[in-house]
Amino acid sequence: MIDPRTDVSITSDGNLLFDKAVKDNVETVWHRHEAQQPQCGFCDMGLSCRICIMGPCRVDPFGQGPQTGVCGADADIIVARNxxxxxxxxxxxxxxxxxxxxxxxxxxxxxxxxxxxxxxxxxxxxxxxxxxxxxxxxxxxxxxxxxxxxxxxxxxxxxxxxxxxxxxxxxxxxxxxxxxxxxxxxxxxxxxxxxxxxxxxxxxxxxxxxxxxxxxxxxxxxxxxxxxxxxxxxxGVPAPKPTMVNAGVLKKGQVNIVVHGHNPVVSEMVSKACISEEMLALAKAKGAAGINLVGVCCTGNELLMRRGIAMAGNHLMTELILSTGAVDMMIVDYQCIMPSIGKAAACYHTKMISTSDKARFPGMEHHEFHPDNAEEKAKTLVKAAIENFGNRKQVYIPVAPQEAVGGFSIETILGALGGTPAPLIDAIKAGKIRGAVGVVGCNNPKIKHDYGHVTLIKKLIENDILVVDTGCVSVASAKAGFKVPSAIEMAGPGLKEICGALGIPPVLHLGSCVDNVRILVLVSALADALGVDISDLPVAGSAPEWYSEKAVTIGVYCVASGITTHLGPMPPVTGSMNVVKLLTEGLNDVVGATFGVEPDPEKAAVFLIRVIEKKRKALGLDS
Ligand code: CUV
Ligand code: SF4
Missing domain, CATH: 1.20.1270.30 (Substrate Binding Domain Of Dnak; Chain:A; Domain 2)
Incomplete structure (x- = not known):
């Protein structure tokens, strides 16, 4: 396979492992994305419907062809339903x-x-x-x-x-x-x-x-x-912990186990098995220096938050880290696990394990975890991973790991501030911190891997905006070096002063995608302390590289909670100007917040800064 692309990612491990995957004939998400071009314009605009089998139907956006489906649904109805x-x-x-x-x-x-x-x-x-x-x-x-x-x-x-x-x-x-x-x-x-x-x-x-x-x-x-x-x-309630990120967290001399998915119910038991004396002794007997558990995607975020366990990568890295040839076992639960990865793993010695009764994948062995057997199952799997260590062929770990701090729960953030949000509010009132943005969500092959996240976050912190992140963004920003205390050097003067005094980085890792609710709890505490509504606060949300249905729901509950939210990729709604207008303007009258769509992260930063400055003004903070 020849692939002329050398720059699918802004990260060096991403690009180097992409080259390795190509060399090894591993098909990746980028190849499949290209094979899908051109993608359907009707679907892209939300104008196709296959809800019933009088259809499938399409509405012509140019007004010449049909304007309704067989049932009579027009563009507005079809787009909204989708x-x-x-x-x-x-x-x-x-x-x-x-x-x-x-x-x-x-x-x-x-x-x-x-x-x-x-x-x-x-x-x-x-x-x-x-x-x-x-x-x-x-x-x-x-x-x-x-x-x-x-x-x-x-x-x-x-x-x-x-x-x-x-x-x-x-x-x-x-x-x-x-x-x-x-x-x-x-x-x-x-x-x-x-x-x-x-x-x-x-x-x-x-x-x-x-x-x-x-x-x-x-x-x-x-x-x-x-x-x-x-x-x-x-x-356990997360507390700040040092950790490591990028593909360099895989270790040549150790048994590498990667957990992938979302639910900590499985990964927590695996993590427990990995540190048991019995397993460590077994690993040593097989010639490994230890057992190295790392995460990808949100189940990795869950472990990072509570145990400081290292993160090998985010969504678009999940296939690529297999091409290191260093993964002895990958254990998955559910959500965001590409059905391709069993095939990618087949090019190496990696054992692939599915664990949830509701999530099966081609090319994986199924070992179902339930509360009553999870502890035992985890041990069995770790044993099998250790046995597989000796089957490794070539190992290619192209980068050194990057340090990061993760694990900020609202309990620990408020604890660090002395139990109340008052010091944070004072810093916002004084204008040292202009406001805060939650940057969340996925990767998407439509955007250069991690480009949206890193570019946007850099601009925000330069402008004295505190960033909290979750999901796949949190790996991107950690890899970019935003999550060490010395990252305050990249922040504007006010944010640098405040974070410096508190000894925290300017970008705080709040966890996985479900942990976006920590943002809701934080903004509620801030709003209550100021006696205002969430929609009055100088805060905003952003999902620069989102891809999933879950991300849509998160965006919608953020906006419905009063947090104006930026989306990088356009959701499939442009087929209905009524729906677009409601989402980008009309919702303001209903919930005091709207969506903004801007694929360019530099421009998105300007949009978010404007939202924050407008809220500050309305609150009378800068008068
Ligand atoms: Ni839930 S939903 S790609 S792993 S953040 Fe990552 Fe996070 Fe999106 Fe999935
Ligand atoms: Fe069925 Fe109406 Fe959808 Fe066509 S537009 S698929 S008829 S629901």
């Missing part, structure tokens, strides 16, 4: 991930999950009280069981609203009440979204999108928030 189904899929993914954690919590309470335990009793009791559970005098497992029960109710149809919306500032909850978008039940909103988008149900694009907002809020303040909170309860 977007709403993306929201439902994203909400379902995060919320189902949350459900898996609630099930582990329940199993722990019943003593049916050996190896798992309650690591943060303090947080368990605190969250239980938010659910109205009387915790005094009750033992920890009883509280865990009652909390799991109460959370299960959040998924259903017995409540007026999901419980954790109470964390939002009162003003925000009023906005939701008025717009009729307070999420009632987590599964309910997703289910209703699917119902409304069936042929012949909701055919008003405004009312469809309104339900889209409610559905997204059921993720942000429901399913994702439960996922994060229960993960903290079971695996």
């Amino acid at each position: 977007l709403c189904r993306m929201i439902a899929a994203g909400a379902a993914s995060h919320s189902d991930h949350g459900r898996d954690l609630v099930e582990v919590l329940e199993a722990v309470s019943k003593g049916e999950a050996p190896g798992y335990k309650i690591r943060s009793e303090e947080k368990l009791r605190r969250v239980a009280r938010e659910y109205g559970i009387q915790t005094e005098g009750k033992d920890v497992l009883t509280v865990a069981g009652e909390l799991a029960d109460a959370m299960m109710e959040d998924y259903g149809m017995r409540r007026k609203s999901v419980t954790l919306v109470n964390r939002a500032p009162e003003k925000r909850r009023k906005v939701w009440e008025k717009a009729g978008i307070t999420p009632r039940g987590i599964d309910r909103e997703t289910s209703e979204m699917m119902h409304r988008t069936h042929m012949g149900v909701d055919n008003d694009w405004v009312s469809l999108l309104t339900q889209g907002l409610r559905n997204a809020l059921s993720d942000g303040w429901g399913g994702s928030m439960i996922a994060t909170e229960v993960s903290d309860i079971l695996f």
Whole structure:
């Protein structure tokens, strides 16, 4: 295979491993993306519909061909329905991930999950009280069981609203009440979204999108928030830790195990097995100096947050790190795992393992993890990885790892500030920090790998804007060196002063994609401290290289929560100017925030800075 491209990424490990993959005849996401060109223009604009089999249908954007599908749906209806189904899929993914954690919590309470335990009793009791559970005098497992029960109710149809919306500032909850978008039940909103988008149900694009907002809020303040909170309860509340990033975290002389996916339920058990004496002795007996567990994507973020475990890469690096030939085993759970990677691994000695009853992949061995067998399964797999160490052929690890600090939970951020957001607010009031932007989301082969993330973040911190990041962005920014305390040298003078005094980098790693809810908790604390709504704060969101349905849902719940959000790639909505206008302007009157789309990260920085400066002015901060 000859490939003229030498610059798919802005990172050197990305480019070098891409060349290696090409040399080894490994097909990558970039090859397949090219093979898809030109991609369908109707789909790109959201104008194709295959909801029923009177179709599939397409609406002609130029006005000459058909203007409705067979059922009579016009461009507005088709575009809105398609977007709403993306929201439902994203909400379902995060919320189902949350459900898996609630099930582990329940199993722990019943003593049916050996190896798992309650690591943060303090947080368990605190969250239980938010659910109205009387915790005094009750033992920890009883509280865990009652909390799991109460959370299960959040998924259903017995409540007026999901419980954790109470964390939002009162003003925000009023906005939701008025717009009729307070999420009632987590599964309910997703289910209703699917119902409304069936042929012949909701055919008003405004009312469809309104339900889209409610559905997204059921993720942000429901399913994702439960996922994060229960993960903290079971695996510990993250605190800042030093770590390493990029493909250089793989080690030549050690057994390399990579975990990929999203749910910490599996990776936590694997991480435990990797440090057991028994496994270490076995590795040594097989000639390895140790066992090196590293992560990719969000399950890696979960481990990094709580254990300081190194990150080998983000979404577009998942195939490439296999081409190091140094991965003895990759263990996946679910979400964002390209079905191609089994094939890529087949070019090397790498053993590929799937673990979830709901996620299977070609070219992988399936070893199903459940709360009752996870501890044992993890040991079996680590053993198999050790056995596989001797089968390595050539190993190519082209770069040295980059240092980074990760693991900022809101609890530790506020703790570092003395228990209140006041010092942060003072720095914002004084204009030393102009505001904050959450930069989140994926990679997408439509954009040079990590270019959007790194370019945007560089501009923001130069302009004294504090950046918090999650998901695949967090790996990009760590690789770029933004996550060491000395990175303040790249920040503007005010941000440099504040971060310097606190000993923190100008870009804070808040975790995985479900951990975007930590941003919601942080902005709620800031808004409450100032007595304003979230939409009044000098904050914004951005997803410069997003690709997934989950990212759509995150974007929508951020905007519905009052955070104006930038998207790099255009979502498939340009077929309806009505929908575009609602998303980019109209929503301002409903929720006080909008979307902005700008593929160029330099221009996106200007957009975000303007949003922040406008909010500052409205708050009277610079008068
Ligand atoms: Ni959930 S959703 S590519 S791994 S951030 Fe990474 Fe993060 Fe997007 Fe997926
Ligand atoms: Fe066509 Fe309407 Fe069926 Fe969609 S729902 S495929 S527009 S007939």
